[in-house]
Amino acid sequence: MMDSLDRGIINHLQGGFPICAxxxxxVAKQLGTSEGELLARIRKLLDDKVLTRFGPLYHxxxxxxxxxxxxxxxxxxxxxRVAEIINRMPEVAHNYARDHALNMWFVLATETxxxxxxxxxxxxxxxxxxxxxxxxxxxYFVELKLQV
Amino acid sequence: xxxxxxDRAIIFATQEGLxxxxxxxxAVAEQVGIKPDEVMARFRNMLERGVIRRIGAxxxxxxxxxxxxxxxxxxxxxxxxxxxxxxIGQLDFVSHCYQRPRHLPDWPYNLFAMVxxxxxxxxxxxxxxxxxxxxxxCRAHEILYSTRILKxxxxxxxx
Numbered sequence: 001m002m003d004s005l006d007r008g009i010i011n012h013l014q015g016g017f018p019i020c021a022x023x024x025x026x027v028a029k030q031l032g033t034s035e036g037e038l039l040a041r042i043r044k045l046l047d048d049k050v051l052t053r054f055g056p057l058y059h060x061x062x063x064x065x066x067x068x069x070x071x072x073x074x075x076x077x078x079x080x081r082v083a084e085i086i087n088r089m090p091e092v093a094h095n096y097a098r099d100h101a102l103n104m105w106f107v108l109a110t111e112t113x114x115x116x117x118x119x120x121x122x123x124x125x126x127x128x129x130x131x132x133x134x135x136x137x138x139x140y141f142v143e144l145k146l147q148v
Numbered sequence: 149x150x151x152x153x154x155d156r157a158i159i160f161a162t163q164e165g166l167x168x169x170x171x172x173x174x175a176v177a178e179q180v181g182i183k184p185d186e187v188m189a190r191f192r193n194m195l196e197r198g199v200i201r202r203i204g205a206x207x208x209x210x211x212x213x214x215x216x217x218x219x220x221x222x223x224x225x226x227x228x229x230x231x232x233x234x235x236i237g238q239l240d241f242v243s244h245c246y247q248r249p250r251h252l253p254d255w256p257y258n259l260f261a262m263v264x265x266x267x268x269x270x271x272x273x274x275x276x277x278x279x280x281x282x283x284x285x286c287r288a289h290e291i292l293y294s295t296r297i298l299k300x301x302x303x304x305x306x307x
Binding site: 009010013014015016017019020021022023024025035039042043045046048049050051052053054055056057058059062063069071073083086087092093094095096097098099100101102104105106132133134135136137138139140141148 | 219234238254290301
């Protein structure tokens with residue numbers, strides 16, 4: 001069970017974590033706890049998968065790589081074979097089944113834009129189905145705001 | 149946007165996250181083989197350039213009780229999409245908002261917004277708020293729920 005300190009940590013840490021010699025001590029002070037307690041709580045929130053990540057969040061395209069969302073329409077009786085092909089590609093970061101005619105949705109992240117095209121081509125070739133490539137055209141400003 | 153070898157080494161050292169030790173930037177410095185001050189300066193610089201969006205925590209919506217995470221997709225008039233996308237991005241239940249290409253005739257939607265609710269009824273009610281905001285500028289929409297996570301790993305670069 002999460003207590004009010006856990007909730008405070010989750011709310012506080014979505015914003016900018018300080019860049020200084022002892023950042024956990026600084027945040028602990030703002031939250032009214034100790035550095036050791038804060039570190040232990042973050043570790044536990046990560047272990048319990050309440051947090052999926054803690055650290056710098058990188059902007060893939062600005063690192064010079066390729067990033068895209070892609071979708072496929074796979075017949076149910078061929079779904080597992082296609083999922084296996086897609087999941088074993090290191091370029092695929094996430095893959096979700098969704099309740100739609102386009103029933104498989106995955107995110108590709110590659111070190112170069114060409115790598116993205118190669119991966120999309122390989123998926124079409126190996127699975128025998130077309131890929132609907134949906135790279136973002138524009139990202140709209142989203143505030144950080146999940147309050148718990 | 150160029151990424152030099154030191155930035156790359158810093159990114160590689162923090163792919164799994166920021167070290168959970170009292171002096172995390174010192175720990176990264178030791179791993180990369182440069183001074184802590186340079187690590188901190190480079191983090192500040194990468195934040196300014198937008199290579200790093202922010203340093204912080206990513207909460208798991210599902211673990212926090214948001215069990216109905218819907219990818220809402222909208223067919224919005226092209227000439228209005230930027231204005232409307234910005235407004236949808238500010239709604240407190242939207243975590244990502246993007247314009248993406250249509251694939252006609254299979255896929256007419258050009259605006260994507262991730263909506264988080266405790267259950268589907270709540271997510272649908274929130275999607276309804278978006279529908280009202282878009283009004284006549286939206287021709288059609290759908291909500292796609294994930295039924296299964298097939299794979300989930302972080303972004304990877306090779307060292």
